[in-house]
Amino acid sequence: MSRPGRADEGPLDAGTLAFLSRQGLTRLWTAVRARLERQGLQPAGAVRLQHLDAPEREALSLLLARPVTGPTATVRLPDLDTRLRASAAGRGLAATLEALGPPLTDRRAARDAAAAERARVWSAARTELESTSLPDRPWTAQWLEELRRGGTLARQDPHTATTVVTQAIRTLAILFPDGDAPRAPASWGRGELATRATGSAHGLDDGTLLSRLVLRGIALAHNKEFPTDAPARRALWRAATVTPDEVSSTVLTHGLRPTGTTWQEAALRERADHHRETHLTLRDLRTLRLTMPSGTRVHVCENPRVVEAAADAARTAPLVCTSGSAATVVLTLLDALAASGCAFAYHGDFDWPGIALANRVIRRYAAEPWRMRAPDYEHLATRTHLHGAPHLPLTGPPVEAVWDPELAPAMRASGIALHEEAALDLLLEDLE
Incomplete structure (x- = not known):
């Protein structure tokens, strides 16, 4: 002021x-x-x-x-x-x-005005809370106090803070109705619930402030820890009869032959026998029994073209594709395969984002680098030059490879980015 x-x-x-x-x-x-x-x-x-x-x-x-x-x-x-x-x-x-x-x-007046605005936010929250069945729940006072003390809402402008906290209360009231409320569906779709509470199907998307506030309430209601990763968040949503989106994101696979006896495992083996790639959703992975033969070595690649070429060439080695990002569904599959005793070999692009992704996978799964060392890069760079192919320059900040301290210097010296397709013939040899 x-x-x-x-x-x-x-x-x-x-x-x-x-x-x-x-x-x-x-x-x-x-x-x-x-x-x-x-x-x-x-x-x-x-x-x-x-x-x-x-x-x-x-x-x-x-x-x-x-x-x-x-x-x-x-x-x-x-x-x-x-x-x-x-x-x-x-x-x-x-x-x-x-x-x-x-x-x-006038900093004193500004502080007083800000305090008054915050008081109005919490007054609106308490008014909204009193209009629902939530005050009768033993966890709601703790939830509201944690939100007040946490400071997350205080960092928002007053209008946003009021909107988000009242929408969170409305969402929790839908999930925890009293005896006189209309019966909720046996299971809500998260987008359906978001539309009901906020008017937008994306109101409860992962990463939104609203979804964090609602999950905090669900965790307290079920006496669970607040989730720190995507699988734990999905599990908590399901505990509140909310089905998160488990079908839009997929992981591309080829040659998986699990030993389970359900139709899902049998279908995977049949597709592998016919050299057909398979897209698996999170919903699939929740019910699959991914028990693999002892000592199975799974190759992991970055680009879908490797999977397509492996299927066309009738290769039989198990192959999983990160599709350039290793999203949650990819990590969920790799976690399940690791839990069944599989070992991994990883190949990706020879560019800085590709090295960063390789670091992530190799660290997480103790994966073996698959034609991803400095001599492999230098061989491909020389071959690309001899073939007269245009050079793709390396861009962005360099990334050190955790598995080979010579790789990043070799890439910097050459200055050429090589995508996985440049090594496709070599990769297919390894997949026989």
Whole structure:
């Protein structure tokens, strides 16, 4: 909040402005401005200036109409206010500083206004809560208090904070109705629930503030830890009879032959026998029994073209594709395969994002680098040059390969990015 000057005060005349703006008064005005802004723009108390030089002592002596001779001076703000009113400035301390600029900010008033806004947010939240069945639940008071103390909502503008917390209460009230409320479906789709509570099918998408607040409430209601990863979030949604989207994201596979006896495992084996790739959803992975033959070595690639070529060439080795990102569904499959005792070999693009992704997979699964060492890169770079193929330059910040300290220097020296397709013939040899 700024304090505008009085309309009848007008600008300072040139002489007065030049005097008050002299360098010898800079430290005084800085200290006084900070003091006024802290105390509601009222000229009370004093400021103490130390280590004064000669120009400062001279300027203060003229301003205060008393000699300042030592290295330290204490200036009482009420006295300075009176002095300015009686001087050529013709106005009080706050109005003088406004004229010198920039505008003053009443930080006390700003804090009070912000506190009032926060109080209105929580008042709206409590009103919304009282209109539902939630106050009767033993966990709701703790949920609301955690939101208040956590500070996440305080960092939002008041309108956003009010909207999100009331939508969170509305969503939880739908999931935990009282006996007189209409019966909820046996299972909500997350988009369906979001539409009911917010008007948007994406209102409860992963990563939104609203979804975090609702999940916090669900966790307290079920006495569970707040989820820290995507699988735990999905499990918590399901605990509240909410089905997260488990079908739109898929992982591309080829040659998986699990030993389970259900129709799903049999279908995977049959597709592998016919050299057909398979897209698996999170929903599939939730019910698949991915028990693999002991010691199975699974190759992991980055680009779908490798899977397509392996299927066309009737290769039989198990193959999983990250599709360039290793999304949740990819990691869920690899986690399940790792739990069944599979070992992994990884190949990806020879560019900096490709090395970063390889680091992630190799670290997580102790995977073996699959034709991903410095000599492999140099061989491909030389072959690409001999074939006369256009060079794709490396761009972006370099990334060190955790499995080979020579790889990043070799890539920097060559400056060429090589996508996985450049090694396709070699990869297919390994997949026989």
